[in-house]
């Protein structure tokens with residue numbers, strides 16, 4: 001049970017003044033559900049604005065405060081478009097104040113035509129016009145103080161403003177309890193870190209690196225500890241040794257010889273499976289390295305030992321793809337392969353549930369539906385989890401509870417994680433690496449082109465589609481405002497549709513999952529030829545006929561992401577091409593990133609360099625931690641602080657593995673605070 005001392009932090013946000021059903025939604029969109037989340041909603045950066053007399057005295061990109069008088073309100077042309085208020089400075093220059101979605105109601109009220117207002121925000125440009133998107137402040141009174149204030153800038157979602165979220169954070173901070181110290185005193189002294197309570201307050205007030213480090217360290221320590229508890233628990237469990245006799249595997253008729261790396265990984269897995277302690281192994285291999293067949297061999301070993309195996313995929317489409325591949329590869333062996341996803345209902349579902357219970361199904365493939373309460377296996381011996389990073393440790397533990405005894409677990413990921421991060425994410429697992437590609441792969445041709453050559457690029461796509469092959473067009477997420485991004489993707493889609501008609505489809509993250517799946521499926525089946533997408537295509541869809549990927553404003557993507565996106569092509573026998581479209585002006589880091597993409601296709605090298613490049617360019621704790629399990633710690637902080645946190649956790653485990661001492665108790669509070677209490681629960685259970 002959660003220690004009582006944490007209760008105030010786990011109260012829901014609507015216990016704060018001013019939070020009703022209306023504000024709850026935008027908060028939830030940011031993952032802010034409890035006071036804890038609000039208190040940990042740390043600023044991306046701080047701004048200090050400059051008061052200016054007129055628009056002539058400033059330039060694009062600057063944070064300013066100035067007096068403006070609204071002259072005209074322009075309602076949007078469609079319901080996606082922005083609401084614009086045109087306003088005039090003291091000498092008649094015009095600028096637009098731009099609002100998306102519900103913010104436009106505020107605009108109507110706060111910006112009456114003809115009345116002067118003090119507006120604070122970041123100046124940018126829309127076409128020929130200067131604009132301020134979602135001003136941070138709009139006030140009646142002269143506000144010199146607005147200009148002097150150093151203010152935190154928080155990540156927002158639609159329906160939230162900076163003053164709004166600041167007010168909520170203030171309330172949440174006022175309710176912080178005092179918590180026992182879980183970091184070693186000597187560590188605190190050495191680093192001159194504030195205690196937890198002060199660290200949170202300071203982090204919201206100014207760029208306080210030591211406070212941010214302490215908060216990041218807390219998260220890293222919690223994670224390391226939890227992983228070690230899982231590991232210790234796993235070691236102490238009795239599983240079922242699985243020894244295959246090779247009979248089923250002998251019947252496989254693979255169309256290719258296995259690579260050395262595949263053979264080695266299979267041998268490592270085989271070695272784990274004969275042990276009594278359940279396997280916890282990660283199979284790491286770049287896109288296209290051939291993880292599926294390794295998973296199949298592992299599952300067949302389980303079948304030879306008389307057990308069932310299950311493969312969990314992160315999405316419906318991936319589950320179906322795996323099902324088709326594995327069923328056809330396994331056909332000569334005679335094992336029974338079935339699929340179960342959220343879509344299977346009624347009779348079909350019943351019959352699969354029966355088959356699992358009576359043991360006639362040997363291999364089950366599906367989405368998380370395969371581990372629901374109502375799904376019972378006769379004898380589950382092995383669980384394979386594809387695209388592991390999408391599933392948390394908690395889910396993995398839930399799966400572990402499905403067998404009569406703890407089943408063996410094989411997790412797979414294509415995300416090439418640098419060694420330091422791998423410790424954080426998979427600290428409790430053994431790792432096999434597929435570091436060798438199947439022979440005969442043609443390297444993907446990677447070219448960097450300026451966006452200005454759009455005409456040529458579109459002609460190129462046209463020729464490409466004429467050959468019958470397909471293509472991806474990836475639009476970036478670059479604005480702080482996701483509506484602007486979506487609008488850009490929709491514009492691109494509209495432009496491409498003018499040229500290619502209904503051969504183009506648009507897929508983005510705001511679509512309902514069913515709509516998205518349906519659009520993807522039309523592409524997979526070849527009904528549409530060109531998919532315009534935001535980064536939703538990142539995770540493992542396999543369309544061998546798609547041999548061209550165009551990545552727009554490639555400089556906005558991280559290296560690891562570019563690598564993943566490029567990996568969507570080059571899976572068939574045709575030569576694949578990746579076009580990285582760049583803007584005219586590039587930072588030095590962006591230039592190096594794109595150059596590296598041209599230079600190598602080695603995911604591990606890219607991952608290491610990505611970390612280095614990102615680490616260098618990062619300020620504060622900018623949370624670009626994307627594929628990591630962390631919300632507070634940035635990549636740079638992870639690299640710098642994780643080794644110490646890991647060592648600290650190990651020391652604590654050695655001294656007090658049951659977390660019973662005073663510091664052990666404090667560590668329990670930490671684990672609950674970061675919701676990594678699965679570790680503590682294991683302690684109690686075992």
Ligand code: ADP
Nearest residue numbers: 256257258259286287288289290291292293438
């Ligand atoms: P991933 O690691 O991305 O999951 P897959 O398992 O989907 O990769 O394999 C990618 C492609 O490579 C598939 O078409 C698969 O049949 C093929 N493949 C796998 N192993 C080999 C091999 N040893 N030799 C040749 N082709 C292989």
Ligand code: MG
Nearest residue numbers: 291292386540
């Ligand atoms: Mg795969």
